[in-house]
Amino acid sequence: xxxxSGGREHALAWKLAxxxxxxxxxxxxxNAGTExxxxxxxxxANDLPExxxxxxxxxxxLTVIGPDDPLALGIVDLFExxxxxxxxxxxxxxxxxxxxxxxxxxxxxxxxxxxxxxxxSSSDAALRYCDDIGMPAVIKADGLALGKGVIIAQDQExxxxxxxxMMNEQVFGDAGKRIVIEExxxxxxxxxxxxxxxKSFRMLGTARDHKRAFDGDCGPNTGGMGAVSPAxxxxxxxxxxxxxxxxxxxxxxxxxxxxxxxxxxxxxxIVTETGLHVLEFNCRFGDPETQVILPRIRTDLLPxxxxxxDGRLQDLDIQLDQRVSVTVVLASAxxxxxxxxxxxxxxxxxxxxxxxxxxxxxxxxxxxxxxVSAGGRVLAVTALADTVNRARAQAYAAVDRIHFEGRxxxxxxxxxxxxx
Ligand code: AMP
Ligand code: GLY
Numbered sequence: 001x002x003x004x005s006g007g008r009e010h011a012l013a014w015k016l017a018x019x020x021x022x023x024x025x026x027x028x029x030x031n032a033g034t035e036x037x038x039x040x041x042x043x044x045a046n047d048l049p050e051x052x053x054x055x056x057x058x059x060x061x062l063t064v065i066g067p068d069d070p071l072a073l074g075i076v077d078l079f080e081x082x083x084x085x086x087x088x089x090x091x092x093x094x095x096x097x098x099x100x101x102x103x104x105x106x107x108x109x110x111x112x113x114x115x116x117x118x119x120x121s122s123s124d125a126a127l128r129y130c131d132d133i134g135m136p137a138v139i140k141a142d143g144l145a146l147g148k149g150v151i152i153a154q155d156q157e158x159x160x161x162x163x164x165x166m167m168n169e170q171v172f173g174d175a176g177k178r179i180v181i182e183e184x185x186x187x188x189x190x191x192x193x194x195x196x197x198x199k200s201f202r203m204l205g206t207a208r209d210h211k212r213a214f215d216g217d218c219g220p221n222t223g224g225m226g227a228v229s230p231a232x233x234x235x236x237x238x239x240x241x242x243x244x245x246x247x248x249x250x251x252x253x254x255x256x257x258x259x260x261x262x263x264x265x266x267x268x269x270i271v272t273e274t275g276l277h278v279l280e281f282n283c284r285f286g287d288p289e290t291q292v293i294l295p296r297i298r299t300d301l302l303p304x305x306x307x308x309x310d311g312r313l314q315d316l317d318i319q320l321d322q323r324v325s326v327t328v329v330l331a332s333a334x335x336x337x338x339x340x341x342x343x344x345x346x347x348x349x350x351x352x353x354x355x356x357x358x359x360x361x362x363x364x365x366x367x368x369x370x371x372v373s374a375g376g377r378v379l380a381v382t383a384l385a386d387t388v389n390r391a392r393a394q395a396y397a398a399v400d401r402i403h404f405e406g407r408x409x410x411x412x413x414x415x416x417x418x419x420x
Contacts, residue, residue: 001025001026001027001028001041001051001054001055001060001063001064002016002025002026002027002028002038002063002064002066003027003028003045003051003063003064003065003066003067003070003075004027004028004065004066004067005027005029005030005045006031006066006067006287006362006377007287007291007329007360007361007362007379007380008066008286008287008289008290008291009027009030009031009066010030010031010033010034010291010360010362010380011291011294011295011360011380012064012066012285012290012294012301013025013027013030013034013037013038014033014037014294014358014360015294015301016064016301017037018300018301019301019302019303020300021300021302021303022302025037025038025039026038026039026040026041026054026058027039027040027041028040028041028044028045028054029042029044031361031362031363031364031365031374032361032364032365032366032371032374033359033360033361034361035366041054045066045069045070046067046069046070046073048070048073048074048075048078049078051063051070051075052079052082052084055079055082056082056084060084061085062085062302062305062306063079063084063085063086063087064086064087064088065086065087065284067284068097068098068144068282068283068284071089071091071094071097071283072091072094072095072097072098072144074090074091075088076088076089076091076094077090077091085309086309087263087264087305087308087309088263088264088283088284089196089261089262089263089283090262092259093254093259093260093261093262093263093283094283095259096261096265096281096283097144097280097282097283097284098143098144098283099142100140100141100142100143100280101178103278103280103281104117104119104182106250106253106254107250109253110249110250110252111249112249112250112253112278113245113246113274113275113276113277113278114277114278114279115138115183115279116182116183117182117183118181118182119142119179119181120178120179120180120181121178122167123163123164123167123168126163126167126179126181127160127163129181130153130156130159130160130163131156135153135154136153136184137152137153137182137183137184138150138151138152138153138182138183139151139152139159139162139163139166139179139180139181140179140180140181140182141166141172141175141179142175142176142177142178142180143172143175143176143177144175145172145175146223147211147221147222147223148172148336149166149175149176152184163179166179185272185277186273187270187271187272187273187277188208188270188271189268189269189270189271189279190208190231190233190269190270190271191206191207191209191231191266191267191268191269191289192205192206192242192265192266192267192269193205193206193207193264193265193266193285193286193290193293194247194264194266194267195263195264195304195307195313196251196261196262196263196264196308197262197307197308197309197310197311197312197313198255198260198261198262198311199251199255200251200311201247201251201265202318203239204264204293204297204304204318205229205296205297205320206229206230206231206234206293207227207229207230207231207286207289207292208228208229208232208233209224209225209226209227209286209288209289210225210226210227210410210413211223211225212225213225213331213335213336213408213410214410215410215411215412216412220336220337221336222331222335222336223288223336223377224287224288224289224329224377225288225331225410225413226326226328226329226380226413226414227286227288227289227291227292227327227413227414228292228324228325228326228327228388229289229292229293229296229324230296232388232416233271238276241275241276242269242276245276246267246269246276246278261283262308262309263283263308264283264285265281265282265283266282266284266285267279267280267281267282268280268281268282287362287377288329288377291358291360291380291382292325292326292327292382293325295321295325295358295382296320296321296323296325296384297318297319297320297321298319298320298321299316299318299319303316304316304318321384323356323384323385323391324384324385324386324387324388324390324391324414325382325383325384325391326383326388326391326392326394326395326413326414327360327381327382327395327413328380328381328395328396328399328409328410328413329362329377329380329381329409329410330378330379330380330381330402330404330409331376331377331378331407332363332373332376332378332408333405333406333407333408335376335377336376339406341363341372341374342367342372342373342374343372343404343405343406344370344371344372345364345370345371345372345379345402345403345404346402346403346404347401347402347403348371348379348402350401350402351381351398351399351401351402354383354397354398355394356383356384356385356394357381357382357394357395357398358381358383359379359380359381359402360381360382361378362375362377362378362379362380363375363376363377363378364378364379372404378407379402381395381398381399382395383395383397383398388414391414392413392414392415395413
């Protein structure tokens, strides 16, 4: 059973459906894409007791958690207490994502490279601190804020407004009760997907995503408008640096605190003049990173997830497709702000029939026999090819076959980033 309803969950269900070990797949609540390969169950991703009840009654062999919320709420602890097998970190380990302050404390204790930061639980102290430091400064809500909890303030006025909004007006609820203010790092970003099990980890793949809504990295931050895998700023030296300076100390730090992490770790990284730095830790598969990375994994995913749960990562042979993968997200007009739904989508089959193209549904549903939009991010269109240019061309050719009213997407996915 896959928990969640986005493109990430469709990609997970799609990959798991290929497994020789998977007999029946459920998705809760799923979307119009998962419906064609799995049985959608109408239970919300954060309705923990209902999910556990369903898993028990239907003797689900394995539950895979997609989104961050149920992890932070402790779904893994609940399932394990009920004797149910589940893929994802415990509530305690998921704090690496659910509390930026916790992540910062671990990194600073172990000397893991990250932006220099201070944490605040009083807005007065945060405001005074901002007056003393130079801008830009990066202001982050401590808790989960739907990917909107990070503001890069270019001037004091924005910094003050942000602190007020987060701490006094509580626009992110309790997530903004405490905040982190950190230095702005400059460099190119990338991210890693790795399986972690206690003291060992295995790389699944790297990616670079495009978070801003519009071409040229303009407009508001979104959940992600597209991605490319592997990341173009990654190489064997980087991987070694990542292992030695980030992963090993992190595993030591978690062990010291008695916090065992079993699941998928997705660190967001930046390559600065002084090397790799951690921007954030995510404790789950990324969206749209999953849609760009999973099609490059040749190995059956189900045994990989089981080996992670059982602490057998060292036995694994993970085969990667050497081709490049590009994912373009199609969103509703207005996303990430207000948008309309219920727009009929055409051309899906036509696009899916193209060679080396995969269409993952995000915000879609079936209505009177047709597939209509049902969310901000509607579809993720992935293509694989020998070069990034060919993969881009194929992905955009597929995009051109798909239509719905107000369809919005970036034209520059996988091109080098041009900043400021
Ligand atoms: P996060 O949710 O922490 O990954 O932040 C979202 C985005 O904000 C990142 O992908 C970066 O583009 C940016 N960001 C976060 N922290 C910093 C930082 N210290 N310096 C520069 N950019 C940052
Ligand atoms: N694409 C960023 C995330 O899943 O958090």
